[in-house]
Amino acid sequence: MTRELGIGFLPLVDACLPILAHEHGFAEDEGLSLRLVRSLSWATVLDRLLYGHCDAAHLVAPLAIATTLGRSRPSQPLSVPFVLGLNGNAITLRPDLAEKVCPAGRLGDPRIVGLTLAALAKTSASQGKRMRFGVVHRYSSHNYMLRYWLAACGIRPDHDVEIVTVAPPFCADALEAGEVDGICVGEPWNSVAVERGAGRIVLATAQIWRRGVEKVLALREPVLEDRREDVEALIRALVRAARHFVDPGNWQANAAILARCEYLDGSAELIQRAISDRLLLARGTNPVRFADFMFQYREAANFPWVSQAEWLYSQMVRWDGMKFSEADAALATRVFRPDVYRRALAGTDEPLPGASSKVEGSLGGTTVVGTQQGAITLEKNSFFDGMIFDPHDLKGYLSRLP
Amino acid sequence: MRIAIVDESATRAAVIHEGLAALDDCEIFVVTERRGLVARIGEIAPDIVLMDLGNPSRDVLEEYFSVSRALARPIAMFVDESDEAAIAASIDAGVSSYVVDGLAPHRIRPILDLAVRRFNAFARLQTDLDEARGKLAERETIDRAKRILMDSRSIGEPQAYAELRKTAMDRGRRIVEIAEAVVTAHQLMGGKP
Numbered sequence: 001m002t003r004e005l006g007i008g009f010l011p012l013v014d015a016c017l018p019i020l021a022h023e024h025g026f027a028e029d030e031g032l033s034l035r036l037v038r039s040l041s042w043a044t045v046l047d048r049l050l051y052g053h054c055d056a057a058h059l060v061a062p063l064a065i066a067t068t069l070g071r072s073r074p075s076q077p078l079s080v081p082f083v084l085g086l087n088g089n090a091i092t093l094r095p096d097l098a099e100k101v102c103p104a105g106r107l108g109d110p111r112i113v114g115l116t117l118a119a120l121a122k123t124s125a126s127q128g129k130r131m132r133f134g135v136v137h138r139y140s141s142h143n144y145m146l147r148y149w150l151a152a153c154g155i156r157p158d159h160d161v162e163i164v165t166v167a168p169p170f171c172a173d174a175l176e177a178g179e180v181d182g183i184c185v186g187e188p189w190n191s192v193a194v195e196r197g198a199g200r201i202v203l204a205t206a207q208i209w210r211r212g213v214e215k216v217l218a219l220r221e222p223v224l225e226d227r228r229e230d231v232e233a234l235i236r237a238l239v240r241a242a243r244h245f246v247d248p249g250n251w252q253a254n255a256a257i258l259a260r261c262e263y264l265d266g267s268a269e270l271i272q273r274a275i276s277d278r279l280l281l282a283r284g285t286n287p288v289r290f291a292d293f294m295f296q297y298r299e300a301a302n303f304p305w306v307s308q309a310e311w312l313y314s315q316m317v318r319w320d321g322m323k324f325s326e327a328d329a330a331l332a333t334r335v336f337r338p339d340v341y342r343r344a345l346a347g348t349d350e351p352l353p354g355a356s357s358k359v360e361g362s363l364g365g366t367t368v369v370g371t372q373q374g375a376i377t378l379e380k381n382s383f384f385d386g387m388i389f390d391p392h393d394l395k396g397y398l399s400r401l402p
Numbered sequence: 403m404r405i406a407i408v409d410e411s412a413t414r415a416a417v418i419h420e421g422l423a424a425l426d427d428c429e430i431f432v433v434t435e436r437r438g439l440v441a442r443i444g445e446i447a448p449d450i451v452l453m454d455l456g457n458p459s460r461d462v463l464e465e466y467f468s469v470s471r472a473l474a475r476p477i478a479m480f481v482d483e484s485d486e487a488a489i490a491a492s493i494d495a496g497v498s499s500y501v502v503d504g505l506a507p508h509r510i511r512p513i514l515d516l517a518v519r520r521f522n523a524f525a526r527l528q529t530d531l532d533e534a535r536g537k538l539a540e541r542e543t544i545d546r547a548k549r550i551l552m553d554s555r556s557i558g559e560p561q562a563y564a565e566l567r568k569t570a571m572d573r574g575r576r577i578v579e580i581a582e583a584v585v586t587a588h589q590l591m592g593g594k595p
Contacts, residue, residue: 044498164465167462
């Protein structure tokens with residue numbers, strides 16, 4: 001008998017794994033039938049998750065932690081047993097602004113672009129017109145990556161520049177109408193802005209943090225406990241989908257599936273570009289290749305490292321006017337559930353790391369890591385400013401941030 | 403009390419508006435335009451915002467509410483956070499609501515109940531309309547198939563219809579399916595659509 005799982009998602013390329021697990025029959029092989037529920041805002045994805053319309057959801061990682069901590073709405077503990085992907089976002093600026101801060105024809109150097117932008121932003125602010133940037137949600141990795149980059153370049157978010165929320169489908173409109181000077185959003189929405197001549201991509205968020213956590217699979221904690229077996233089956237199906245997704249031989253077919261109206265309802269060409277790590281930076285140019293723009297599988301990308309949850313908590317404290325508390329930090333840490341991921345995949349041919357936490361941003365080059373099963377080699381994983389996040393020293397890290 | 407209805411569907415907004423118009427002592431504002439939504443909500447300064455669940459601008463509005471907390475206009479979602487049944491009913495109906503803190507629950511609940519009922523009524527209306535549209539389209543297809551049979555076989559209308567019905571019965575199919583097959587075949591053979 002197949003067991004049904006409802007999964008909420010937003011029409012973004014990184015909703016790919018549950019969609020492909022369903023379309024290619026990987027879920028069915030595990031005895032699951034997936035019901036995919038499309039929404040147009042994270043608020044709706046979350047409502048449908050919290051009130052039982054869906055059992056699980058494609059969610060921006062910080063929102064899972066914010067919901068558990070009761071930010072903006074009553075606290076409900078969420079659990080993340082699987083990471084749906086790393087990075088995959090970009091920063092797109094108004095073409096005239098992009099021209100001033102970034103050489104044409106390639107992605108910029110985050111430090112140089114940032115420093116040039118800082119001078120312009122401060123001049124603009126002193127003339128009473130603060131630059132404005134759009135992010136997709138207050139509790140999104142986009143918001144935290146953008147703020148991390150700006151702050152490290154001497155631009156104080158909320159002082160020197162404004163940061164507002166813009167729904168992904170309207171990012172291109174907002175740039176075009178001059179409502180914002182730049183956006184940080186996932187694909188295909190940067191490309192849509194580029195194609196319309198409303199913006200130019202200047203940075204990929206992978207340049208800010210090489211292996212930054214992006215979307216996660218979130219469930220209510222009681223649902224995870226109630227349906228442990230189904231969740232573990234889902235994890236195995238998602239791993240198969242991830243392997244399928246990163247195989248270049250499948251890109252065209254997968255892009256066509258994702259483009260369908262019940263999923264992203266978008267252009268298969270733009271979607272294929274994103275999943276093949278090619279970016280059209282400006283209208284009328286040729287796409288450039290940027291390795292690991294999206295990162296959906298290799299290097300245990302789907303493993304919910306608790307250090308990722310802790311980094312997100314550190315940014316929440318930093319930008320949300322929260323006081324650091326050991327109790328909150330512990331709650332946030334518990335949202336990521338490597339134990340569930342391990343149990344689902346123990347004994348399979350999927351590699352499992354030995355540790356559940358790592359010092360983020362510390363890998364300068366390729367490193368072989370200890371495992372529970374299989375072999376894992378991690379590549380360079382650094383923050384662009386060279387800072388290192390040691391989860392054992394959260395308070396120290398917070399005090400060193402600009 | 404000031405109520406803002408945010409809905410990109412002007413028809414549905416009108417249905418909700420009409421439902422709430424009966425309430426005493428309420429001023430109702432309808433916002434259907436996405437652009438400038440936050441500024442408009444700021445002007446209206448509503449006590450309650452009713453918004454359709456599928457509205458893509460919900461994140462933008464929630465962000466505005468959480469920031470405006472600092473401006474002493476605190477907003478909480480839903481009436482009474484512990485009233486799970488009411489929340490579930492409104493999610494089912496497809497309406498999300500944002501309520502300014504400090505508004506007495508007994509004043510809010512009737513508005514929400516009404517909104518939920520109106521949303522449900524609108525959804526039913528939509529289903530009925532879709533069904534009616536479907537029926538109309540079916541009838542058009544059958545008429546077209548009859549016309550093809552009448553022209554190609556020089557038979558009368560009652561006989562053309564009888565042929566369609568008999569074929570449908572013989573094959574255990576609906577008449578409209580047979581009619582669709584006739585129309586498609588006719589087009590493939592080079593006939594006019």
